[in-house]
Amino acid sequence: MIKNMNKKRLLFLGIIMFSTILMKAQDENKGVNVQSYTPSILINKGQTEFKLFNNLYTQTQYFNENSTKLDAGGRSTFFTSIMEYNYGVSSRFTIGGELWYKAVKIGANPLNVLALTNSPSARTGVSGIGLKVKFNPIKKWHRLSVQSSLLVNPLSDPESKNRDQPFLDNNRHQWITKMFYDKMFKDKFQIFTQLSTWVSIDKELSSESSGISTPLEVFASYFPNKKITLYVQNQIWPSWGGSGISSYFVQEGLGVKYQLFPGVELEGLYTQFVVGNNVGAGQTFNVGLRLLH
Numbered sequence: 001m002i003k004n005m006n007k008k009r010l011l012f013l014g015i016i017m018f019s020t021i022l023m024k025a026q027d028e029n030k031g032v033n034v035q036s037y038t039p040s041i042l043i044n045k046g047q048t049e050f051k052l053f054n055n056l057y058t059q060t061q062y063f064n065e066n067s068t069k070l071d072a073g074g075r076s077t078f079f080t081s082i083m084e085y086n087y088g089v090s091s092r093f094t095i096g097g098e099l100w101y102k103a104v105k106i107g108a109n110p111l112n113v114l115a116l117t118n119s120p121s122a123r124t125g126v127s128g129i130g131l132k133v134k135f136n137p138i139k140k141w142h143r144l145s146v147q148s149s150l151l152v153n154p155l156s157d158p159e160s161k162n163r164d165q166p167f168l169d170n171n172r173h174q175w176i177t178k179m180f181y182d183k184m185f186k187d188k189f190q191i192f193t194q195l196s197t198w199v200s201i202d203k204e205l206s207s208e209s210s211g212i213s214t215p216l217e218v219f220a221s222y223f224p225n226k227k228i229t230l231y232v233q234n235q236i237w238p239s240w241g242g243s244g245i246s247s248y249f250v251q252e253g254l255g256v257k258y259q260l261f262p263g264v265e266l267e268g269l270y271t272q273f274v275v276g277n278n279v280g281a282g283q284t285f286n287v288g289l290r291l292l293h
Contacts, residue, residue: 033226034265034292035257038192040143040180042136043088043292049096050291051084053267058110059282063249067277076166076280077110079103080127092136098149100128104168123165125155128174148177153203172200172210192219211246213239229257233271249276253284265290 043049058077061069079102086096103124105113116124132149136142151174158169176199182192194217202209215238221231233255238248253271260266267288273281 034259034263034290035223035226035229037292038143038180038182038190039194040145040182040192042092042094042134042145043086045088045090047088048293049084049086051082051086051288052290053082053084053288054286055080055082056110056113056285057280057282058284059273059280061281063273063276063279063281065278067275069281072280074106075108075110077105077107077113079105079113079116086134092139094134096132096134098128098130098132098151099126100151101125102127102169104166106166118165120164121166123160123163123168125158125168127153127155127158127169129154143182145180146177147180148175150175170200171203173203175199175201188223190219190221190223192221193217194219211239211241213237227259231255231257233269235271245277247276247278249273249279251284255286263292265292 037043037049056077056079058075060072060075062072064070081101083099083101084096086094088094101124103113103116104122105115105117106121113122115122118124128151130149130151132147134145134147136145138144153169153171153173155169157163157171159167159171176196178194178196180192180194182190184190194215196213196215196217198213198215200211200213215235217233217235219231219233221229223229231254233251233253235251236248237251238245240246251271251273253269255267255269257265257267265288267286267290269284269286269288271284271286273279273283
């Protein structure tokens with residue numbers, strides 16, 4: 001009974017804190033249109049940005065080495081929560097940090113992963129923490145930017161080779177570099193592109209367990225008004241090995257962003273893995289929050 005009371009108090013305090021943040025953001029950000037700050041455009045000097053993006057991936061099938069979709073013998077679900085903080089040092093340079101929290105659950109109900117438990121069929125933990133920089137390399141191209149981040153994986157045995165638990169993450173650190181660019185068309189349409197390199201560094205510095213991926217993403221967005229963004233996501237993600245592409249997938253989805261208050265934006269996204277090789281054939285459900293002031 002005491003535990004239930006404590007949980008209710010924590011939930012109540014969480015709601016009050018969240019409401020306070022939203023009201024403060026609304027007061028401080030009058031006139032700030034989050035829609036105009038695309039991922040390609042850096043925040044201004046002295047501005048801060050907080051992002052929370054939650055991804056739930058679930059699968060019952062996978063693509064084999066011949067790109068044939070096969071039954072996986074059960075459902076596995078992965079949950080990833082990414083928290084970001086960015087600070088504008090200047091109009092062309094931003095510093096920030098990231099924290100990644102992951103969970104996995106083996107079972108029929110994908111929502112059970114949100115219980116964030118540890119058991120023979122589940123595991124959770126912080127899978128990445130690190131710093132990042134973002135800059136505009138060419139002043140006259142203000143819609144072009146480059147971001148580089150280094151994420152350290154603090155988990156012990158994340159692949160669960162010596163544990164009676166499911167696989168949670170690769171036993172690697174990540175060096176991620178992204179190049180962003182977008183183009184507006186008549187104030188209602190936008191094409192956004194993102195080309196990245198994900199360098200996976202094995203914790204034991206084994207060259208066989210390290211690797212590189214070069215995902216390319218293209219988003220087509222439509223702006224019905226200054227508060228709503230509708231977009232289509234297309235992504236191809238090849239991973240490279242010693243003899244060329246070791247695996248790949250194509251992911252497509254539909255998303256919406258809504259500016260709840262000035263400086264406060266909510267996001268929802270659904271995607272499917274439509275083509276692949278040596279990867280899962282699942283789907284994702286995503287919810288995001290962005291605060292800018």
